[in-house]
Amino acid sequence: MAVKSVIEAVREAIREEMARDPKVFVMGEDVGIRGGVFLATQGLAEEFGNDRIIDAPLAEASIMGIALGAAFRGMRPIPEVQFSDFVWPSINQLIGEAARSCYGTHGALQVPMVIRMPYGGGIRGGLFHSQNVETHFFHTPGLKVVAPSTPYDAKGLLKSAIRDNNPVVFLEHKKTYRLVRGEVPDDEYTLPLGKADIKRTGSTITVVSYGLTLHYCLEAAEELASEGVDVEVVDLRTLTPLDTETILESVKKTGKLAVVHEDNITGGVGAEIAALAAGQAFEYLDGPVVRICGPDVPTMPFAQTLEDAYMPSPDKIADGLRKLAAY
Amino acid sequence: MAVKSVIEAVREAIREEMARDPKVFVMGEDVGIRGGVFLATQGLAEEFGNDRIIDAPLAEASIMGIALGAAFRGMRPIPEVQFSDFVWPSINQLIGEAARSCYGTHGALQVPMVIRMPYGGGIRGGLFHSQNVETHFFHTPGLKVVAPSTPYDAKGLLKSAIRDNNPVVFLEHKKTYRLVRGEVPDDEYTLPLGKADIKRTGSTITVVSYGLTLHYCLEAAEELASEGVDVEVVDLRTLTPLDTETILESVKKTGKLAVVHEDNITGGVGAEIAALAAGQAFEYLDGPVVRICGPDVPTMPFAQTLEDAYMPSPDKIADGLRKLAAY
Amino acid sequence: MPRKRTTTTQAADANGARAKSRLPKGLKNADLVDYYTRLIQVRSIDERIWALNRQGKVPIAASAQGHEAAQLGSLLAAEKDGDCFLFPYYRDLALKVAAGLTPAQTMMSFMGKAGDPYSNGRQFPLQGADLPNKIIQISNVVAAGLTQAVGYALGCRMAGEKTVVLVYFGDGATSQGETHEAMNFASIHKLPVIFICENNRYAISTPKTSQMAIEEFSDRASSYGFPGITVDGMDLVSCYEATREAITHARSQGPVLLEMLVERFMSHTTDDDDRRYRPEGEVERARERDPVVTLARTLIDEKILTQKQVDAIAAAALKATDEATDIADASSPPDESGLHDMVYSP
């Protein structure tokens, strides 16, 4: 096993799947000779040629629509959205078309397509390079949504996503790209979509999170451990399918639930997790469901002060958990 | 007072506001001589001319972007999206741009714009003429979101929306257009955005809903009343700003909460209401929060059988409430 | 293939009345009879579903009446070629039916019955996909199919195939940004795509003058560096020949824009009433160039069929429509237990 960064894990997954299956191809802005602005496809144009690593015109709707059309023909496209903030022009092809192609043709069409996009903030990206977009996909039946937090998960889940016959939105938190490093097996492996991962077991509070803030939750859990509070940290890994079983089991065990994400609180993924607990683990709840999430402010100011004020942090999370523990 | 339909109320509100303020104008597909496909603007081109009732090219992104630009210049545009299903191509201008123009310029720009769109199903519209899109706007800080259920509310809220200095997504459930009729005062009136309305007071269960399903909730409440269960029905009227106070007060009074909407259940508005109660009225809850919502199926099949299977109905709601009452 | 538009002689002298099909190049008489048989069948179904809508049995329909020569002319060219794939739009009833559906399948689709070949009752009639007949139209969102068609062509090329993709849309669709994006991408990659605009000068009520500031949409092709052609879309042979040429060009050199000037005989859909916005007499005048009538006349004038034979074909079509209506009417809607099927593919 070697220690790798998230971006390296992503690149390896793409590379291996392209080598494995000639139907897999990448299309996006600057993915070719430039290797993508985050270098997720660095070296792949040289290895696989410009016909399989396609530098697209600057037009997201067509990147998505063309990928979708190629998927209809049996290809396995991996369109890249350069920043999740720029997915909007393409959203009709994604939410309106790709998500419903199988359902709307009663299964005649499959959409084996992985839509990769760097998302999230904390990198001084300001309003238009920091966005959390997961809720829009989470709320769209027909899409699968993956949001890994570690290199190991990123690689294993991306490989599964590429082999899946459905449109998978694959969300890579851009702050984790180089910051988060971890062991990645040398041998081939995949991880199933739809399975959450308990990244830390505990008995008094369940914290559910994903992506960057998962790491902040682990830090907060450490802090609380030193205060004698034993926190269980559930990493969703995939938002759709949502692993309700793991979440509910953990909540039933601990009796207390906190949900943490960077995305705006109102109507976010955290609301669904809270609603799930309030609906299906009501008898087990020993305290209010706490959400420690991004405020309802358009994501996310450029100035360091404002960005810090926006972002959930280990301290803010620890504060919230402390209060919940004391309830 | 005269009895009017929802579509008549909408038309009157537009007409009165256009007469009151020359800066108000309408732009959309077929809004002119055709009067819109639902006739919301019937007769207005004749009255106000084609410069204020503008037949746009078939291109939603530009309808939204051009309206936004005109709003920057101080106009008060009312862009119409012919069916909410077709809002996607314009969503960057709405979620990415309009919602953040004020925040991103620290208040230098205002966006006094009302985006009207017929939404929702139950009219044999099939996958592409039935969509519930409210969650996407509900989850976007910077937008206001209105979803009236009656002619009275529609008129009063639309007039307020037009006078508001923020982008307001105004959702008109297309099945209510002609089906729902009610008294509308002859005299000028407005209704404040951000205030829910208790459409039926009760003491044992709180049901929160909006739009078409609000009426189904009232029907179900009647049915339960005959069984001795006293249901309070809260009509949200505006989703953003959300009237958390009215919701929480009602839940604290009844101790039981059900949320009903037609939109897909996972990550829908109902999740937020449930999370709100689980977070801020936890001590008052006497039972699990129940959600009676559209299933996680791409909205919504064409065949009558499948559409019925999808749609919440008075019966399905009554069933859910009965179970909750018995808890 | 010329880079500038050509007008067919037909279009040039078509002042409405007494238009008449030229005799085709490269088509046999049998082809024409087959074409007429399908044309009359399609028309008969088209008229019937409108009536069934008024009876409450078909919730919604968009008629192809007036567009049939464009749709069947291009279809015929695709069939003759043998390696084409079609991305039609919602008005392509004639194309979709003539491409291989039975009248009963068609009627089941319009009534939202189980067994609807396009979506099994999930979508508007004839929306979805009919892969056996090489057709995909997953939605009726205007212009959404164009980039998909381009992507399909890209996929075919990657798979080493020579398939030419024909994608259809109306004049309204030309305004959408994605139409631009699709043509731009296709031109950069020289993909074998034929962009077929069925220009009836209306998008619901919105006239062409509110949709574009140019005379002919086909002129836009030059801004992508590929040929644009305008043909008389009321004339079968013009449409057939232009499409044949376009297929040859597309396969070897890349995209072609084919504008077919057609007439919408009916209201936009069964939900519309075009008397609100169309000048009086416009439809009546347009009907004088009815492609069904025109072809019948040609067949008789050229002594390919007798009047009696023509009548017999029409009678058979009507009978087939009657039977199909009964079959569809008697068949079951999809069972509600299927609501959750195929949200995801296995």
Next chain:
Amino acid sequence: MPRKRTTTTQAADANGARAKSRLPKGLKNADLVDYYTRLIQVRSIDERIWALNRQGKVPIAASAQGHEAAQLGSLLAAEKDGDCFLFPYYRDLALKVAAGLTPAQTMMSFMGKAGDPYSNGRQFPLQGADLPNKIIQISNVVAAGLTQAVGYALGCRMAGEKTVVLVYFGDGATSQGETHEAMNFASIHKLPVIFICENNRYAISTPKTSQMAIEEFSDRASSYGFPGITVDGMDLVSCYEATREAITHARSQGPVLLEMLVERFMSHTTDDDDRRYRPEGEVERARERDPVVTLARTLIDEKILTQKQVDAIAAAALKATDEATDIADASSPPDESGLHDMVYSP
């Protein structure tokens, strides 16, 4: 205004080395000196922020180096006209600064400090709006400003004003669907909008050949029925004159497409490294036509300024940049208590 492109003599004989500005029509010497003063100030700031990025004080910057003649030439025309409104894009640093910001305001924006005139530290540098200087650019989503600019022009017309709107974008932006939609709407309504494409032949790393299949983007104007012009964007006077003409045309007849051929001297942004994808020597060759150097040479050759005066202007600019840097560096970031302000307008 001609409907077809014109090339300036400058562009025609510009083989890189020893290019030289022509003397302007309708500009006074004082204008040129003023222009040069602003140009050198802008360049000095532009270079400084790049250095500040390397020091960790400016998180991100897009340089205007190589685009200055296009940006300032058109700005000058707008200023002379007196009734123009601008929708620039993220590379228009030179335009935005020259339009009226102080060096200190500019530096505060780049460092994300309170008092940033565009967004008060909420957005990337110089994103947002600068209404006192008649500028709006609410986002750096490529091409999103085009329809907004068209809408602004519509709003002005409704308000009875004669304002001409200039909207700026790169060659990459030409691929976006909204660019088509904006030009189409403007042409239908004959709105006074000038579409200014600063064509540097790169969108980050993507060359123009992967962006469009035509030689000159201005050719696309004909598909909307309005004039398209290509000018040498390295030449101040060409840009000034073409924009002046375009303003006159736009106000009386509707939109104009103005393509300005420019060179990107720096990497896409401070986050990019163009050595990955640009041929060796390309930037060096382009720099031989540096608009700052060219204008200095003209001013001296034409004896409008002495070398000494030119040097003094440069020295003053440098000093202003130094001072501005210190002021911005010492000033406070926005207070975190303001996070929730102005999500909604009152």
